[in-house]
Amino acid sequence: MTGIPASLGLPRKPPGTARQGLGATGRLDDWALAPAVQAILFTVCATYLFVSGILFTPLLGTPYEVDGYLSPLFSPLFRPDWLPTWISPGLFILWVPLGFRATCYYYRKAYYRFYFADPPGCAVGEPSLHKRYAMETRFPFILQNLHRLFLYLAFIPLFFLWIDAGVSVVHDGQVRLGLGGAILFVNAFLLTGYSLSCHSLRHIVGGQLDCFSCSRRTRVRYTLWQRLTSLNLHHMAWAWASLIVVTLADVYIRLLAIGAIADPAIRF
Amino acid sequence: MPDAHLRVFRGDSSTEGRFEEFDVPVEEGMVVLDALHWIQGHAAPDLAVRWNCKAAKCGSCSAEVDGRPHLMCKTRLSDFDLEQTITVEPMRAFPLIRDLVTDVSWNYEVNKTIQPFTPPTDVPQEDWRWQQEDIERVQEYRKCIECFLCQDVCHVLRNHETERPFMGPRYLVRAAGLEMHPIDQADRREYLKDSGGIGFCNITKCCTEVCPEHIKITDNAIIPLKERVADAYYDPIGWAWRKLRGGDAESGARAELPVLQGNPPQTDEAPD
Ligand code: SF4
Ligand code: SF4
Ligand code: FES
Ligand code: FES
Numbered sequence: 001m002t003g004i005p006a007s008l009g010l011p012r013k014p015p016g017t018a019r020q021g022l023g024a025t026g027r028l029d030d031w032a033l034a035p036a037v038q039a040i041l042f043t044v045c046a047t048y049l050f051v052s053g054i055l056f057t058p059l060l061g062t063p064y065e066v067d068g069y070l071s072p073l074f075s076p077l078f079r080p081d082w083l084p085t086w087i088s089p090g091l092f093i094l095w096v097p098l099g100f101r102a103t104c105y106y107y108r109k110a111y112y113r114f115y116f117a118d119p120p121g122c123a124v125g126e127p128s129l130h131k132r133y134a135m136e137t138r139f140p141f142i143l144q145n146l147h148r149l150f151l152y153l154a155f156i157p158l159f160f161l162w163i164d165a166g167v168s169v170v171h172d173g174q175v176r177l178g179l180g181g182a183i184l185f186v187n188a189f190l191l192t193g194y195s196l197s198c199h200s201l202r203h204i205v206g207g208q209l210d211c212f213s214c215s216r217r218t219r220v221r222y223t224l225w226q227r228l229t230s231l232n233l234h235h236m237a238w239a240w241a242s243l244i245v246v247t248l249a250d251v252y253i254r255l256l257a258i259g260a261i262a263d264p265a266i267r268f
Numbered sequence: 269m270p271d272a273h274l275r276v277f278r279g280d281s282s283t284e285g286r287f288e289e290f291d292v293p294v295e296e297g298m299v300v301l302d303a304l305h306w307i308q309g310h311a312a313p314d315l316a317v318r319w320n321c322k323a324a325k326c327g328s329c330s331a332e333v334d335g336r337p338h339l340m341c342k343t344r345l346s347d348f349d350l351e352q353t354i355t356v357e358p359m360r361a362f363p364l365i366r367d368l369v370t371d372v373s374w375n376y377e378v379n380k381t382i383q384p385f386t387p388p389t390d391v392p393q394e395d396w397r398w399q400q401e402d403i404e405r406v407q408e409y410r411k412c413i414e415c416f417l418c419q420d421v422c423h424v425l426r427n428h429e430t431e432r433p434f435m436g437p438r439y440l441v442r443a444a445g446l447e448m449h450p451i452d453q454a455d456r457r458e459y460l461k462d463s464g465g466i467g468f469c470n471i472t473k474c475c476t477e478v479c480p481e482h483i484k485i486t487d488n489a490i491i492p493l494k495e496r497v498a499d500a501y502y503d504p505i506g507w508a509w510r511k512l513r514g515g516d517a518e519s520g521a522r523a524e525l526p527v528l529q530g531n532p533p534q535t536d537e538a539p540d
Binding site (some may be wrong): 200 | 297364434487492
């Protein structure tokens with residue numbers, strides 16, 4: 001193929017006149033408000049989930065399952081006999097959703113802005129420290145490219161979350177329609193929406209094709225791609241809703257387990 | 269109606285630059301560019317401002333209004349609180365020529381480094397065929413009017429200047445349109461990764477927020493291209509799968525091309 005060699009370097013960009021330095025901007029609106037709210041919400045949820053998944057049970061002995069409800073952080077539950085009590089079984093599972101969310105295109109956008117100030121806002125200056133950053137071209141951020149591997153793995157706990165929600169409906173030989181079960185179903189639903197709206201999945205399912213109409217197989221993939229594209233439009237909403245609900249689900253089950261609240265339920 | 273109070277950047281590359289203030293009588297439906305024309309006509313005839321269509325289609329009148337990148341011909345004064353001063357500055361990511369006019373020629377040089385549309389050489393143009401669904405994605409990218417607002421706001425170009433050699437969102441949009449074209453034969457993934465610097469984009473979406481053509485630059489162009497680059501370079505499972513099937517480094521997608529008469533796709537049925 002004739003043409004331009006792929007190795008042809010870009011011309012050097014001449015410097016502009018942008019204000020430099022953290023927060024330097026001509027913007028008059030409250031550009032810092034949205035990232036600040038997001039940072040607080042994200043930090044609270046992420047810290048809670050980490051502490052709950054790794055530390056609560058070993059340190060405080062709070063149970064993560066009660067009356068047929070299992071906290072979603074521990075599903076599927078893998079608790080071999082040899083596991084010392086100071087190690088939480090959450091360790092075996094949590095790295096999957098952690099890796100999945102940490103490499104998610106939406107969360108990357110959010111935390112690059114609010115944790116790294118890279119940039120803190122659009123048309124807002126960055127700390128001069130960033131001059132050395134190579135972003136996603138070098139270690140460690142080049143690892144963000146492995147997002148699809150976490151996507152594949154994330155379907156394993158997701159499958160078990162649906163099973164857990166289903167199993168929780170039958171308790172002590174009775175059908176139990178409880179608030180706890182409802183929360184587990186909503187949680188599984190939102191995590192499914194979050195996983196199916198993933199950019200990598202959208203790419204793998206059909207986005208990687210150049211020709212949608214070429215065969216029956218590519219036409220099926222095109223239809224799937226269209227469906228996932230409409231979910232993907234709301235990926236941010238799925239991301240937040242599923243993060244908040246998974247946090248609440250764990251809080252709810254822990255409160256149930258220590259007897260602080262009771263589970264309203266219809267039994268028959 | 270009250271007057272609008274404008275603060276307009278004046279200066280050229282040899283000076284510090286300063287802001288000059290003007291009171292402009294406001295009329296129904298007036299846009300920022302109208303106000304600048306009033307200033308040119310009544311107060312500062314030498315005010316430099318680049319414009320052409322006044323219809324948000326030529327991409328000439330890009331500037332920063334109250335610190336945010338805008339097409340001045342599309343930015344209504346009625347969207348602002350006229351009690352407050354409205355500040356108009358040139359695009360800050362590019363070198364200043366004078367007043368509101370910047371030198372955007374670097375962008376055209378970047379454009380030249382992208383492998384252009386590369387159709388198959390052995391099929392005459394009159395035999396090219398494709399379906400609407402194959403070209404729909406590409407049509408979104410073709411809406412680009414080259415206003416360079418996205419290049420202006422992109423923090424990689426704006427704050428990092430030369431230490432991160434990066435083609436910028438506008439040219440990722442162009443590359444996406446070529447890469448996803450149903451009969452284009454070129455593979456730009458190596459270029460995107462190495463020369464184009466797609467890894468410098470951290471998908472923070474400022475480009476998408478400012479695009480006057482509402483191209484979903486990040487979600488529909490950059491992320492899909494990052495995924496295509498990952499197909500080729502960062503996917504151990506995909507790599508193992510291709511080895512197992514005896515394929516080469518090409519993505520599976522390309523093998524099914526092209527959709528051309530006289531060169532029917534080897535598939536279960538012909539396209540409708
Ligand atoms: S998403 Fe990427 S290209 Fe767009 S403004 Fe952000 S860093 Fe630049
Ligand atoms: S992609 Fe949008 S913002 Fe960027 S140059 Fe084209 S029209 Fe302007
Ligand atoms: S992009 Fe967010 S989960 Fe994949
Ligand atoms: S003058 Fe053409 S886009 Fe504003």
